[in-house]
Amino acid sequence: MPDTQRLPAPWGSRIDRARQLDFRFDGRSFSGHPGDTVASALVAQGRWVLSRSFKYHRPRGPMTFAGTDANTLVQIGPEPNVRADLRALEPGMEVSAQNTSHSAERDLNSLLGLFGRFMPVGFYYRSFFGPGKNSWLKLWEPIIRKSAGLGQIDPGQPPASYARRNLACDVLVVGAGPAGMAAATSAAAAGAEVVLVEADPETGGALTYGRNGQQALAQARAALEASGVRVLTGATCNGWYADNFLPVLQGSTLWRLRAAQVILATGTQDQPLVFRNNDLPGIVTASGVQRLMRHHAVRPGRRAVVVAGTPHGVDAAEDLAEAGVAIAAVLIPPEASLPAELRARLTGRGLRVLTEAHVTEARGKRHLSGLVAESPEGRETFECDLAVIDAGATPGYQLALHAGAKLGFDDARQSFTLSNLPEGLRLAGSVAGHHTPASVVRSGEIAGAEAARALGHEAPALSSLPDPEAAWHRTYPVPAASKAGRDFVDFDEDLQVKDIANAVADGYRELELVKRYSTVGMGPSQGRHSALATARIVARETGRQVGDIGITTARPPFGPEKLGLLAGPLREPYRLTAMHDWHRKAGAAMVAAGNWWRPLHYAGKAADPQAAIADEVRLVREGAGMLDVSTLGKLAVRGPDAGAFLDRIYTMAHAAQPVGRVRYCLMLNDMGSVIDDGVAWRMAGDDFYVTATTGAVDRVFTEMSLLNTQWRMQVDIQNVTSAFAAINLTGPKARAVLERLGGDIAVGAADFGFLEGRSGSIGGHPVRIMRIGFSGEVSYELHTPRSHGLALWQALLEAGAAVGLRPYGLEASRILRLEKGHIIIGQDTDALTTPEELDMGWALSKKKPYFLGKPALDKRREIGLTRRLCRFVLPVEAGRAVGESSLVLRQGQPVGFVTSVARSPTLGQVIGLAYAHPEDAVAGGTIRLRDRKGVERAAKVVAHAFYDPDNKRQEV
Template identity: 45%
Template structure:
């Protein structure tokens, strides 16, 4: 009943694996059981329990791999249908999530008696304190646990502490929240509802408490078997009577506390079975005796008796040694068994911070050492169980934190001599049964014999036992099985529990929703300076990264014809394309050329001014991540373009690298500062000459791959001769405020030539006809230049560029694939889709990256990754989305104007 295990998990309409003891009831809430077949009462999969003796631990490793391929073909589908917990509803609406940054002097995790004492002590010393509590109210064990017979201590102390917390304005108490991890320098993700607080704290106190541990006996997984603290939470927090007749198994005073609470709730306590032979006369023990509760000493529950899928009784036997008891037993009728045999500290956050978990064999208890300087423990997580000691430890931890914060906090509080640690844990509450069914891990249905057999199979280290048996891999993440498993493994391997240890604690502490990790749905939209002109012209718009761009101009039902008409306008006449979304970066400074020479694969040191040169960028691994064009305006001034979706990454990469190189350059992302228009086609020069008199646009004066600065329609402009679409063309870049004016002027100047507006789809088809790749479409996260025919853009004779060393290594191990051009001449064939796979026999050798029905060539053309052996004239097989296949011929690229005469007009 503390949100730590799989038992209370339920299915809601839009969310699986919800902890029923943590989720508030609301009007209209629909709750279902989960992970069963048929009905919850009559689970068709329950027959698996009858087969358990034929499925020992690790049996699937030994049985499911023969004959070859049987796992994928037969067993995997069966296991996948049976495995898992709840079901994800794919129609779940998009809920709201967000994140917030916060900073505090001190964060106290856990609002039990230790956490409350720490928060008050620190706040009274002047610290700004955040108090984090996973329950809906603060108080921790003070809310439900009976520390003495008349229950006066906890109620009185809680009221006093809560009153002080509410009175201190420098304490922020955050309930129904949990600190889900500890990261370096006290960085804490605190999750509350649908918000993640990213908290930085100078000091942290972990008052996370301890987790009660179950005893291990036959049928200890039956409904009606629960921890004593779980029963107390049901009674004192929720007003739920957990059973009519109870048997309490205990080895400390906590069992007696549970018994008195159950009696007060109207549950008959049939017996307290105390594992100890000698019982100290504490306040709670005396109270239980005064209530004439039957007490069996030196005994244990040997078996929970099942009746109609629920506990119907308990078999009691005398303990004869470590993990052994008499074969003869007595029967007690009951419908509830409560266990209070010991605790482990809630150590997960402390271990994430680098703490070490040690085991004290004398007291059978864990303790934590080796914490970083600004992290402190308080309360039972520090091994203290007496209420006064717990309270004082909170004050002591706060005193140390305040000292680190240079805050005056008086004299150091001292712990009492009696801490409650001795005798709190039974050293061996594990009693294997000849008929098995003693569950060590209730989430994973693992028995005592499963852990023993894992050790017998050679897995002596606990981490290997975990992976072989899956112990601790369920929703509880070992919170109720780690100590028992460590004890069993230590016995089977003849080591101490301290030597055996526990498995590594890693973030997160509890399951996190992907929505919480993602945060607020942040989907910005960007419009070019010419956006409204596209809308007025009837464009069908599309998303390209964050930008809205015209896909084509016309109605969606005429899509193919519109795209074809736009493409042919550029091939035969003149067209206008808005390219404002291109990334634009200004590189200035005396080391500008050297900087580009290091960032990109091509050569730029000797690039003449007024020249435009292709850019290809790779990362450390030699993978292509972007391309563009660099224009050298002056010796120390470059204007470069990047892809629409890649410019932000390029800009970040440039800043990151130059933080190391310290070159004398200024790097500015000017993407939003400039609008860009590409005017292309055989008549593009004629139209542009009407608006540009201060730049000689003739082929001789302004050849391809050069740039000029002048004015167009009276607007200051940068002109670049580019040929992405394979025709005579100019990119005109102007201040963004003048984008619409430029667009209008070009349309007016081109009216007598029937200039046509061209969208993204036609532009992509035109570049495909020229065999130009699009980074991110014709490349993937593993593509390096030689694979896609871009080796010509890599200058290995440079001393350095980012990715050079990786490329030199990769080139010694040629790829098994390469990008090839293909054509399908049969006009009646279905056009493949991008990502359709390429086959060689039954083996997948690649996939289609770009494909279109070319209006210029009147056939289907495309690019695809195929075997490196595929040469022009070969035939490849493409599997269509409908499962059919089509044959395509490999041909040389470019498909159109291979001698580039059109773009050099």
């Protein structure tokens, strides 16, 4: 289709007229230019209806051309809910309308508008909920669910590419309009490191589309470029969080930004007028029509009516006249207080100006065809295909409210105010109540200088410039409900004036309750155009002032954000042990464990996995097995204070730990909750080799490093996890395997006792060996440089062939540890678990005055236990349906849950760990479990270990 509505240069600062981009919308072919948005390209070819409304399926078109309304939400390929007035046009785009039964132009569901009287505000609460109405709910729920929702997702789409980046600065400025650019330049001139964030694809804000702004724009950009400020365009600051942490969304990148000082130059949001049929396509805001013309060279209509409530409306009328759009009339509302010289500019162009005029109705079906207005000259209908609304604006208050600012309303000036700003946060420009060009820029300069001074930089003291009174500030009241209806307050939810009034009449006098009852402000626009109008109606209906009503709470996020962007890079990192390829060739079923791939079992494709796992358990109990434990975290803690440092980190005593001994170590957080465990081998007086769990080692290393920067002890901490491969050789015949392999380490019981460590070589490979007993059998944990890992693995298999040595997998290892009653951090613990709840008081040093988490643990001990982890057994048949997370009941009420459960091949029973009431979690007692079929089972509680409770097998 040709560009029937394009304006000649110099209109169209963002488009490249020399190139054409073809795309499709609702099955029809269209074209545009680079620099167009989807919406501007469609409007340029006369297509205004982009969507249908949520409830009544009324035709909707662009209103703001700034992405702050939901009228332009479309589907682009597999991506739903795309704002067509923001999305840049790309060649070959497949665009379609959402929430339609056929197309945006002809939507069969528009018949729903005829039944509006049967869908009053809150009808779903009254119709579908309550005694005896279940049959109604069953009838209507599927129909409502089918009609609800907007776009469609495609679960089969390949993962997109997302990135996370961290950024810190002295001063963050949000909004690169004239105030934001002035603030950033001012702060940078004083020596501050500044980042400027702008949602538009270019800096300048209103200067890029306002009248006579080009010279000021060029000067501001030149100063900004010379200042060295880092500028992020096409980036949305999506929230303010504690300590000036602000996430910034820029395309497929999430910037996690931390700033010492924040300046919000977030501008204002134009407000619509409320009158009958005020949602028709062709009714746009003043700034929206200026964006359409100056950015995209689109003539928005042939004949227009302009409502000029502030000087911005006068500017828009003059722009339209210069673009060749006939002006039927300029309507100045009764409340407006425009200076005489502004009115003279309009009459000087020969435009008809009606003062004390207000719009009562718009006419048209799929597009505006006329506007009805009343003035002292009488009631008049103006033929037009464009209505430009300048009814004042509300400040971009969302980020300020996230930070704890207070939003008030000045009834005299009929405008919002922001106060109670937290320390380190400043406002600049129109969001702070400045509107004239000079005062906007000066407010930015002041904010930038103040932010720099707060950081210790020298900056000049500047005085603010006053704004002319009232003309720039006022917003306009909402008329009484039209008898014919269709006077929309919230375009997202199709809510009319009568709906808000009726919500109050139904007893909901407070705004938060009106919101939940009517759903006003709960749509994609999040109240940007309905909050003020709703507050006005509630105030009128309850006899209060707007300032007494306020608005509903603004919470992050500021705008839409993709879940993928929050999740970060979808390319999951993975790590492989030195023996990974051997495992795959041996038929191992591999499973992810944290970032590592580990063998789950060695059943192969044809064998029964459960039978293979049971066989691997018996292998360890009766002969010898070996497990690849290279994924274990490994930390080198060295230095004169190494022992004292570990004393502070872990609950047991390590400062006096003998050289050559291995000691269990348990780590708590500041809350006294268990977060990791492992062992610490004192290799020398100033050298400890510490292990941590696979999933927690990075956290442990980070925590140790952070604490040492505070404690400043003489200790060096190194994460050597990747440097070593590790093999656990276990079973009654494990010692025989090592003796066959040979080396310079004596492995006999008399030479190498339980919980001891040795360094040397085995079979010609350098090793560090610890005797520890996770499986409950004689066990040797061999750590060797990664380059030796595969060779040592194969050497052990060759040496152990005579005694039947084979590898076993992760699932058998879990069953082996469960038979010994050992816990797994993260599976048998949660964020609140204390050592006492695990019955691990033995792991807490009674002599140390301090260890990490001890103060909190002492306080929590005073509260007493409400649960305790216990060991239970069940017959195989009774325990078949008991699974992890099955509830533990006491007198019919849940008191805990199962954390680990398995069928033990060694014991022939179902065994498990569960949290239960402390009075029930005692050996010999009984706990009641609800299995996955809803059947309650009585389980016997046993002592610490199901298997070899005296630990005689592992210590021989």
